[in-house]
Amino acid sequence: MDTLTHHLWIGLAGGAVAFAHCVGMCGGFVLHLSREKNRQRMLAGQLLWHAGKLCSYMFLGAVAGFTGAYFQLFFLRHGLWQNLLSYLAAAVMLLAGLSLLGLLPVRGKGEGGVQDALTTLVRRFFTASSPGAALAMGIATGFLPCPIVLAFIAYSLQTGSVPSGIATMAGLSLGTALPLLMLGGAARLTRWHLRSWGARAGGIILISLAISTALRGSVLYHKLLGCPPKPVLHQSDFNQG
Amino acid sequence: METAAAVRASKGRACAHCGLPVALPAPAGASGDSPGDPGDPAEIFCCHACRLVAMIIGRQEQGEHSWNLLRLGLGALLAMNVMMISLLLYSGSVETDTVPLFRLILLALALPALAILIPPFLAGAAREITARRLSLDVLIALGSLSAFSISAVNAVRGAGEIYFDTATMLPLLVTVGKIIEASAKTRAADLLHTLEALLPRTALLVGAQGSEEVAIDLLQPGDLIRVRPGERIAVDGSIQEGTSSIEEAAFSGEFLPRLCRPGDRVTAGTVNGTGTLLVRAERTGGQLLLHGIVAMVQDAWRHPSQGERIAQRAASLFIPVVLLVAAGSIIWWSLSGNAGQALLSALSVLVVACPCTMGIATPLATSLAIARAAGGGVVVRGGSVMERMARTDTVFFDKTGTVTAGFPVVQEIELIDPQLSEAELLGRLAALESASEHALGRAVVARAREAGVPAGLAAQVQVSPGSGISGMVTWGGVAKEVTAGTVGFVAGGAASCGTAGNCSEIYVAWDGKLRGRLLLADTIRPDARRCMDGLLQRGVASVLLSGDRFPAAAAVARRVGIDRVEAPRTPAQKLEAIGAAIAAGRTVAMVGDGINDAPALAAAHTGVALGAGMELARQAGNVVILSGRLAQIPWLISLSRRTAGIIRGNFAWSFAYNLVALAAAAAGLLHPLLAALSMVVSSLTVLGNSLRIASFPDHEPPGPEPTDDLPL
Numbered sequence: 001m002d003t004l005t006h007h008l009w010i011g012l013a014g015g016a017v018a019f020a021h022c023v024g025m026c027g028g029f030v031l032h033l034s035r036e037k038n039r040q041r042m043l044a045g046q047l048l049w050h051a052g053k054l055c056s057y058m059f060l061g062a063v064a065g066f067t068g069a070y071f072q073l074f075f076l077r078h079g080l081w082q083n084l085l086s087y088l089a090a091a092v093m094l095l096a097g098l099s100l101l102g103l104l105p106v107r108g109k110g111e112g113g114v115q116d117a118l119t120t121l122v123r124r125f126f127t128a129s130s131p132g133a134a135l136a137m138g139i140a141t142g143f144l145p146c147p148i149v150l151a152f153i154a155y156s157l158q159t160g161s162v163p164s165g166i167a168t169m170a171g172l173s174l175g176t177a178l179p180l181l182m183l184g185g186a187a188r189l190t191r192w193h194l195r196s197w198g199a200r201a202g203g204i205i206l207i208s209l210a211i212s213t214a215l216r217g218s219v220l221y222h223k224l225l226g227c228p229p230k231p232v233l234h235q236s237d238f239n240q241g
Numbered sequence: 242m243e244t245a246a247a248v249r250a251s252k253g254r255a256c257a258h259c260g261l262p263v264a265l266p267a268p269a270g271a272s273g274d275s276p277g278d279p280g281d282p283a284e285i286f287c288c289h290a291c292r293l294v295a296m297i298i299g300r301q302e303q304g305e306h307s308w309n310l311l312r313l314g315l316g317a318l319l320a321m322n323v324m325m326i327s328l329l330l331y332s333g334s335v336e337t338d339t340v341p342l343f344r345l346i347l348l349a350l351a352l353p354a355l356a357i358l359i360p361p362f363l364a365g366a367a368r369e370i371t372a373r374r375l376s377l378d379v380l381i382a383l384g385s386l387s388a389f390s391i392s393a394v395n396a397v398r399g400a401g402e403i404y405f406d407t408a409t410m411l412p413l414l415v416t417v418g419k420i421i422e423a424s425a426k427t428r429a430a431d432l433l434h435t436l437e438a439l440l441p442r443t444a445l446l447v448g449a450q451g452s453e454e455v456a457i458d459l460l461q462p463g464d465l466i467r468v469r470p471g472e473r474i475a476v477d478g479s480i481q482e483g484t485s486s487i488e489e490a491a492f493s494g495e496f497l498p499r500l501c502r503p504g505d506r507v508t509a510g511t512v513n514g515t516g517t518l519l520v521r522a523e524r525t526g527g528q529l530l531l532h533g534i535v536a537m538v539q540d541a542w543r544h545p546s547q548g549e550r551i552a553q554r555a556a557s558l559f560i561p562v563v564l565l566v567a568a569g570s571i572i573w574w575s576l577s578g579n580a581g582q583a584l585l586s587a588l589s590v591l592v593v594a595c596p597c598t599m600g601i602a603t604p605l606a607t608s609l610a611i612a613r614a615a616g617g618g619v620v621v622r623g624g625s626v627m628e629r630m631a632r633t634d635t636v637f638f639d640k641t642g643t644v645t646a647g648f649p650v651v652q653e654i655e656l657i658d659p660q661l662s663e664a665e666l667l668g669r670l671a672a673l674e675s676a677s678e679h680a681l682g683r684a685v686v687a688r689a690r691e692a693g694v695p696a697g698l699a700a701q702v703q704v705s706p707g708s709g710i711s712g713m714v715t716w717g718g719v720a721k722e723v724t725a726g727t728v729g730f731v732a733g734g735a736a737s738c739g740t741a742g743n744c745s746e747i748y749v750a751w752d753g754k755l756r757g758r759l760l761l762a763d764t765i766r767p768d769a770r771r772c773m774d775g776l777l778q779r780g781v782a783s784v785l786l787s788g789d790r791f792p793a794a795a796a797v798a799r800r801v802g803i804d805r806v807e808a809p810r811t812p813a814q815k816l817e818a819i820g821a822a823i824a825a826g827r828t829v830a831m832v833g834d835g836i837n838d839a840p841a842l843a844a845a846h847t848g849v850a851l852g853a854g855m856e857l858a859r860q861a862g863n864v865v866i867l868s869g870r871l872a873q874i875p876w877l878i879s880l881s882r883r884t885a886g887i888i889r890g891n892f893a894w895s896f897a898y899n900l901v902a903l904a905a906a907a908a909g910l911l912h913p914l915l916a917a918l919s920m921v922v923s924s925l926t927v928l929g930n931s932l933r934i935a936s937f938p939d940h941e942p943p944g945p946e947p948t949d950d951l952p953l
């Protein structure tokens with residue numbers, strides 16, 4: 001349970017600190033839902049949107065954790081370096097962080113592709129401001145590509161555990177939910193301003209997380225913490241699979 | 242409230258969901274994807290995805306739409322939770338003694354999830370079985386219900402495998418995939434809808450009792466419309482009063498605003514600049530050029546290209562192949578003594594097969610390309626035309642009216658009398674020429690208007706065809722007997738040739754003295770050079786095909802960068818030249834103004850007509866460039882080549898994906914869930930690839946041209 005709490009806090013802290021980026025990116029959704037004049041319906045819409053997003057994040061965390069566990073088992077069976085996954089996850093986080101800092105070449109607008117298809121899908125839900133549309137929009141939003149989400153999926157992957165993956169992504173969702181709920185109304189005024197420095201803050205956080213994840217895979221880190229010299233798989237993983 | 246798609250659907254055989262035309266008429270009494278309930282045109286669907294999505298999400302009626310979205314959201318929420326708990330169980334993260342409890346929780350979650358997600362598939366399956374056909378709906382319904390039934394029994398009795406995740410995620414993933422497919426398809430109709438959205442809802446009708454704001458549907462030809470600054474023009478007509486610049490970019494692809502004066506024609510959907518205009522309507526309602534373009538594009542969508550026909554044929558052959566592979570998989574695994582794996586493998590084979598990459602992505606790419614071209618002011622009349630345009634390697638150009646503007650303009654004014662001002666010469670001559678219908682006369686009047694020189698008053702005007710014009714002109718309060726024309730006519734001698742090199746001359750005289758001389762010439766279109774350079778960059782040869790003298794044609798060709806000139810050529814010889822190029826294996830396009838060269842346009846693989854007239858568009862080539870800009874030809878070739886490349890890419894991906902995925906599924910390497918996920922990802926890949934056409938960049942705005950307004 002301690003491990004789960006640890007991952008929950010990492011996700012929560014990541015989400016809370018990266019909230020500026022999230023307000024910039026998801027402020028439009030929150031604003032759209034805030035336009036509902038009936039206060040109760042507006043609140044219900046907001047909660048359903050967050051519930052949908054939370055469920056999508058947890059689902060992604062579970063899949064990433066399961067896949068990570070599968071890969072860890074594969075690497076161990078084949079005698080591959082067990083920390084490869086940590087380095088791969090760190091690389092994804094690093095790339096995501098550099099992307100947010102604007103240090104990676106990114107594709108211009110209007111390039112189409114898969115994101116275009118997903119955006120088209122999400123746009124369909126914008127046509128109505130109903131509880132159903134809010135829930136569907138929240139679920140779909142959870143699957144939209146975003147550097148922070150991708151980085152935490154990579155983190156969940158390297159945990160190699162379904163509960164840890166769920167906890168990490170649930171923490172991320174909760175961490176972003178509170179600021180989004182509070183700042184939803186004010187996002188219209190501030191989102192463009194926040195988007196610029198929010199992206200930079202998010203980038204720095206992801207790079208820090210990438211460095212710490214890469215360090216976790218290093219022998220030095222394990223020696224410093226007095227870890228056993230041989231890799232150990234999660235005790236419960238795949239004992240019934 | 243009806244949606245645009247529903248409105249379009251009611252006008253013809255268009256899909257009730259995405260608005261794309263349904264290509265083939267439905268056989269009587271048949272049911273399936275394209276035909277809907279007989280007698281209800283709003284229920285026609287172009288594909289399985291659109292029909293399924295319409296059943297799941299419904300149309301845009303607020304209540305139904307919201308309820309269906311809520312159901313879909315709850316279904317997805319439950320299915321994802323089922324999957325999460327299943328993953329916890331698979332990874333052994335649950336204490337052994339609580340596993341039975343978790344299996345019951347899964348049953349409790351999966352039951353409502355399935356109750357929400359499976360009905361559309363059951364309805365579709367019932368429909369297909371009634372029509373004695375087998376489709377994805379039957380397979381999904383069968384697979385999900387079988388997995389759920391086995392799992393429910395095992396969960397209750399506390400032993401055996403459970404597949405609640407498969408039972409719930411399978412319909413969810415397929416639903417999501419189909420929603421994405423159907424959503425992507427609406428993009429083509431959306432692109433066209435943006436053209437229709439250029440029309441304003443109301444217009445200010447000017448009548449005897451004053452002005453009144455009326456809906457544009459109520460306007461009639463002959464009505465006078467007041468267009469205020471910044472407003473969109475509601476009718477096709479001519480300007481009666483006022484001067485303003487008109488922005489036509491969104492409509493014709495022309496970047497620079499056009500300065501319009503009384504007498505100039507305007508088109509509905511364009512944006513008025515800073516001036517106020519009074520416009521007399523010539524075409525209203527359904528007769529508007531804009532509606533004509535939309536109708537032509539919709540008509541083009543109904544004519545499948547060769548690529549689309551191949552894709553449809555491949556998709557229809559694909560289903561029996563998949564069924565054979567599935568049957569083979571069942572037989573193989575059963576003979577191997579693994580009946581459980583036989584069913585799983587067969588289900589994976591059926592789910593992973595992705596005919597949509599062929600059946601939907603290719604028509605979508607073509608439809609998007611045609612709509613994208615229309616958004617740039619180019620009407621392409623069919624997917625086959627777009628395909629041929631991509632293969633074009635030789636473009637023949639007519640000279641007059643195509644590479645050149647087709648009308649003379651004043652190039653130079655020479656004052657022979659040093660005491661005379663240019664304004665007086667132009668003012669007197671413009672007054673005289675106002676009474677003439679001659680092209681040279683119109684050029685003089687236009688020059689005086691441009692220079693802001695007021696024309697005098699002309700009386701007793703006499704026209705001598707082929708020689709000149711004379712009359713009494715009052716300018717600045719002084720009346721003079723003015724004569725204009727060839728030097729012989731003006732000097733009182735015999736008429737002589739009125740040309741100097743490639744220029745035409747007008748001599749002007751009064752009081753028995755020559756006063757001045759004007760040189761006029763046809764001009765090369767401003768973007769002709771850019772067009773030829775663009776074609777050269779794309780490896781397309783350009784040929785000038787002219788009825789004019791060889792030196793004149795060669796001069797034009799040299800100026801615009803065309804290497805090969807065929808002149809002088811009669812209309813019959815032009816046809817021969819095009820026929821010879823086709824016989825030599827070239828793919829030929831002919832560009833003309835559509836008025837004189839209709840036979841040549843028809844003889845080429847692709848006939849490209851320049852001009853904005855609707856009648857011209859209907860009669861002339863199978864590509865119509867409404868703005869008349871030559872620079873759109875290389876742009877269109879690029880667009881068609883990009884489309885062809887994307888279609889080829891889709892085919893290659895589709896072939897490779899299905900080959901690998903079917904083999905993996907048949908070999909038992911692919912779980913049905915991973916198969917469904919692969920199918921969704923594959924759909925997304927090809928649909929996303931096709932959607933790139935919608936964001937094909939605009940052609941570059943015209944820059945300074947070395948040939949601008951220069952005489953031949």
